[in-house]
Amino acid sequence: MKEFKGRVVAPGQVKAEALVSHGGLNTLASFQKALQFGDKNATCGDQNNQDLFGHQMAGKALCLPQTIGSTTGGMVLYCACSMGRQPACMLFSKPIDSLAGAGVILADVWLEGENTKMPVIDSLGDDFLEYVKTGMTISIKEDGVVVVE
Amino acid sequence: MFLTEEQQAILNGSKGETMAKVMESVVRYGELFGAEKLIPVTSKYNHLVTSFGLKALGPVYDLMNKLIEDGAISGQKFSVDPRPCDPNVPKNFIQDIIFNKIMYSKQDFYEGQLKALGLMDDNAFTCACYMDEVGNKPAKGEVLSWAESSAVVYANSVLGAKVNRNSGIIDIMQSIVGYVPYFGLVTNEGRKATWVVEIKTTKKPEAQLLGSAIGMKVMEDVPYIKGLDKWLGTELDDAACTYLKDFGAATASNGAVGLYHVENLTPDAVEQGEKLITSDAKVYVIDDAELQRVYDSYPVMWKNKDAKPKLCFMGCPHMSLEQLKTWTDKVEAGLKEAGNKKVVIPTVFTAAPAVIKEFEKTPYAARLKACGVIVSYICPLMYMNNPLCGKMPVITSSNKLRTYTTARYYTDDEILVQITKGENSR
Numbered sequence: 001m002k003e004f005k006g007r008v009v010a011p012g013q014v015k016a017e018a019l020v021s022h023g024g025l026n027t028l029a030s031f032q033k034a035l036q037f038g039d040k041n042a043t044c045g046d047q048n049n050q051d052l053f054g055h056q057m058a059g060k061a062l063c064l065p066q067t068i069g070s071t072t073g074g075m076v077l078y079c080a081c082s083m084g085r086q087p088a089c090m091l092f093s094k095p096i097d098s099l100a101g102a103g104v105i106l107a108d109v110w111l112e113g114e115n116t117k118m119p120v121i122d123s124l125g126d127d128f129l130e131y132v133k134t135g136m137t138i139s140i141k142e143d144g145v146v147v148v149e
Numbered sequence: 150m151f152l153t154e155e156q157q158a159i160l161n162g163s164k165g166e167t168m169a170k171v172m173e174s175v176v177r178y179g180e181l182f183g184a185e186k187l188i189p190v191t192s193k194y195n196h197l198v199t200s201f202g203l204k205a206l207g208p209v210y211d212l213m214n215k216l217i218e219d220g221a222i223s224g225q226k227f228s229v230d231p232r233p234c235d236p237n238v239p240k241n242f243i244q245d246i247i248f249n250k251i252m253y254s255k256q257d258f259y260e261g262q263l264k265a266l267g268l269m270d271d272n273a274f275t276c277a278c279y280m281d282e283v284g285n286k287p288a289k290g291e292v293l294s295w296a297e298s299s300a301v302v303y304a305n306s307v308l309g310a311k312v313n314r315n316s317g318i319i320d321i322m323q324s325i326v327g328y329v330p331y332f333g334l335v336t337n338e339g340r341k342a343t344w345v346v347e348i349k350t351t352k353k354p355e356a357q358l359l360g361s362a363i364g365m366k367v368m369e370d371v372p373y374i375k376g377l378d379k380w381l382g383t384e385l386d387d388a389a390c391t392y393l394k395d396f397g398a399a400t401a402s403n404g405a406v407g408l409y410h411v412e413n414l415t416p417d418a419v420e421q422g423e424k425l426i427t428s429d430a431k432v433y434v435i436d437d438a439e440l441q442r443v444y445d446s447y448p449v450m451w452k453n454k455d456a457k458p459k460l461c462f463m464g465c466p467h468m469s470l471e472q473l474k475t476w477t478d479k480v481e482a483g484l485k486e487a488g489n490k491k492v493v494i495p496t497v498f499t500a501a502p503a504v505i506k507e508f509e510k511t512p513y514a515a516r517l518k519a520c521g522v523i524v525s526y527i528c529p530l531m532y533m534n535n536p537l538c539g540k541m542p543v544i545t546s547s548n549k550l551r552t553y554t555t556a557r558y559y560t561d562d563e564i565l566v567q568i569t570k571g572e573n574s575r
Contacts, residue, residue, distance in 0.1 A: 009181065024368055024405060029553050032534055035205045036252065047450050048403075048552060068368060068405040069552065071198045071296040074316025075209060082208035097369055097405060098333065101181045102316035109174045110212060 001149040004128045008144040009096055010104050012119030016088035018136040018148070019060035021051045022129060024068035027076045027099065030057065035079055042085040051134070061138040062087035065129060067100040077103030077118075084115040089140055092122035093129040121146060150179055150330070151186045159326065167219035171322045178319055179330020187328035188335065191292045192310070194269060194285040195227035195324040196278045198296035198317045201531050202256030203233075210255065212318065213262045216325070223324040226267045228278040228285045230297055231467065231499070232256070233531030237523055239460060239495045244537050252535055266321065274526060275501030277394065277467040279303055282503040289416055294329050296320035298407075299398035299466040299549065305408040307385065307393050309416035311335040314369075314407040334371075334407050340417060341371065342410055342426045348376035349436045355560045356392045357548040359435065360399025362443040366433050369405035373426050378413040385414065387471035398466045399548040450555035456542040461492075461568050462529040462556065464499030465547035473500060473508050473524070477517040483569030484520060491521030493571040494544070502526045530554060 029046035033039065034057075042058035058080075067073050077100060080086040086107075090100070104120050121144050132138070132148050139147040152160065160176060162169045179187065199209060216222065233253050240248065260268075269285065276297050278285040287293055289309035295301055296315045304310040313333045315323065323329045333339040344367045348354060354377075363372055381389045393411070400406035410418040410425055417425060463476070476498065484490065498517070500508065505524055508514050517524065533543060533554040543556040544567060551558040559567065566572050 026552065032553070036203065036534065037205075047448050047555070066369065066405070069298070069402055071298045071301065071314055071320075072317045075199060075206075075318045078318060079206055079208045096181065098178075098182065098314050099316045099405075102178055102319040105174055105177045105181065106316075106318055109170055109177065111208075 001147065002131055004124045004146045004148070006091070006121040006124040006144045006146065008142070009101070009120040009122050010108050010118060011142050012089065012117055013141055014061070014088045014119055015137065015139045016059060016061040018132050018134055018138045019052065019055055019057060019062050019087070020129070020132055020134045021049055021062070021064040023049055023051065024066050025049070025052070025062070025064045026069035027067045027073035028070040031076050031080055034085060035076065035083065040085060042080065057087050058085045059088050061089050061091060063091045063129060063132050065093045066097040071099060073099035074101070074103030074106060078106045081107040081116045081118050082111055086118045089119040089121070091124055091128070091138070091140070091146060093124050093126055094122065096120070096122040150176055150184055152176070156187060156328065165219055167215060167221045171221055172326050174319065174322050175326055175328065175330065179332060182330065182332040184330035184332040186331050188292055188331045190225065190294050190324060190327055190329055192287040195223065195225045195293070195320065196285060196295040196297055196300055197227050197229040197320050200230035200274055200528070201233040202253050202259035204252060204254050209318065210259060210262065213266065217262065217265045221325055223267055223321065225324045226269045227324065228269050228273040228275065228283060229263060230274065230276050231526060231528035232274045233528050235525045235527040238497055238525050238527050238532060247535055247537060272502035275467050276300060276528070277469070277501055279308065280469060280501055280504055282470065282507045283501050284503070292329060292335060294320055294323035298401035299394070301407055302397040302401045302409065303394055305334055306397055306410065306415050307390060314405065340408060340425070342373035343370045343430050344372040345426060345430050345432050346372045346374045347432065347434045348374065349434060350440065351437055353380040354435070354440060356396040357399045357546060358440050358444055358560065360396040361403040361548040362435055362440060363409070363433070364400035364402070364404025364406050365443070367404060367406060369407070371408050371410070372406065373410045373412065373418065373430070375412045377411050381411070381414060383413045387469065389414065391469045391472050394466060394469065402549040402552045447551065447558055449557055451542050451557060452540055453542070458494050458542045458544045458567060460541065460543045461494050461496040461564060462499065462543060462545045462547065462550060463496070463564065465529045465545065465550040467504065468498055468500045470504050470507055473498060473504070473517070474511070474513045477513040479565055480520045480522060480569060481516060483565050487570040489569060492568045494568045496521070496568045497523045497525050497527070497529070499525050499527055499529055
């Protein structure tokens with residue numbers, strides 16, 4: 001078990017299975033098919049991300065350095081949250097990027113209801129992404145502490 | 150964040166609850182990145198990324214409805230990314246039903262919303278809004294609220310405008326309040342290069358391959374590129390701008406680049422030179438072998454990797470007028486050499502409606518049509534976003550299209566051989 005401390009971008013407590021992307025998460029490429037064709041598991045469709053391709057993202061503790069790609073990214077995250085197909089939480093090793101940041105803020109300001117929530121912590125450090133492995137259990141606390149076991 | 154009295158009043162609800170939430174979104178977005186203040190948007194027009202009436206984007210349409218109903222509308226008109234459908238682009242009966250009746254069934258509805266929100270005109274649908282023919286070309290130093298990754302990186306790098314990699318929805322919200330947060334690429338510090346890329350190739354690097362390599366390496370950082378002026382020259386003429394358009398789109402989609410500097414060529418680099426490079430900048434050397442390594446790393450997503458291509462898309466991002474003319478010459482010459490009269494793979498070149506209109510005024514349009522090439526205003530990416538196209542062997546020289554779809558990437562020269570001779574040299 002190991003603890004990491006980051007910055008709280010969107011608060012919340014959650015316990016979920018880790019899904020780890022060592023490369024940037026291309027939000028549009030990852031979510032587009034899932035949103036378009038009613039995939040409640042939000043199976044990742046990004047062919048370039050071998051860590052995530054074909055894996056369920058909904059309900060997982062998504063661990064990543066940052067998001068990349070199309071500037072629809074924030075809007076896609078907003079839609080995923082609105083439809084209840086978002087990850088249980090997003091945990092960034094780096095400071096959050098402008099696309100993911102916008103999506104998280106938009107969801108927090110404009111959406112209501114518990115099933116739209118997605119706690120987000122950033123700046124967890126490179127050590128975090130080196131330590132955490134897909135399948136591990138992650139618990140996050142309100143103060144930005146992430147427990148990996 | 151410091152807010153002026155006017156900004157604070159809006160946040161407090163002086164212009165209604167919806168405007169207050171729009172301002173809250175912009176302020177919180179800025180605070181996340183340490184912005185100390187908001188600065189005015191100074192460009193004439195905005196550009197939005199969301200152009201498609203995709204049924205799955207219900208939450209976006211609900212939000213747009215709320216903005217319209219509550220009068221939270223920008224005084225700034227805007228262009229928007231390309232339309233997802235065009236009857237001229239080849240498709241079968243089932244695809245036609247899926248496109249128009251299922252996937253993009255909200256297109257007319259959403260275009261109505263865009264008009265209510267301030268669309269420039271009925272044909273302002275393109276990802277390359279900065280083309281002269283389109284008319285949304287900001288001046289150097291202007292502050293924008295744009296989204297669309299390829300347009301943002303072009304505006305910052307080639308035009309010298311100032312804009313962050315804004316997301317869809319935030320793009321219009323910043324325009325509505327008339328301010329953007331002061332952080333990242335709109336600040337002088339944020340425009341400094343933290344990577345030096347040295348080009349040491351033996352020939353002019355393929356724009357979309359070079360952009361892909363740099364994007365995947367530097368991710369969201371700013372690269373300062375040395376040695377590319379050897380191949381592009383030191384003037385931002387049509388050919389250089391077209392190259393940088395395609396190059397930039399690949400850096401932005403294969404990574405998250407929002408600004409690059411090309412030594413002796415792009416505006417910031419011409420003005421400031423190596424002063425733009427931070428003292429701790431990392432170095433990435435690109436030679437022929439590195440480009441080949443990147444090319445070979447692309448996965449082939451076709452079910453049958455040896456399938457004969459059924460469609461070729463060129464123009465993601467949309468082609469320039471110069472590009473349409475150049476490619477007309479190339480296709481004609483390729484067909485002549487192969488002894489063919491028309492392209493042997495259905496081929497679609499995409500460009501902005503305003504660029505197509507100008508192209509059609511030239512003799513090139515009839516020549517290209519005679520070669521069997523279709524010119525369309527469509528967004529190839531949106532065309533391919535469905536399960537049927539996922540199984541379809543589509544080829545392209547767009548690294549952006551490759552990234553987001555199952556389209557297979559080839560260099561421009563390889564594409565030319567395939568569409569004119571039917572041979573695959575790879």
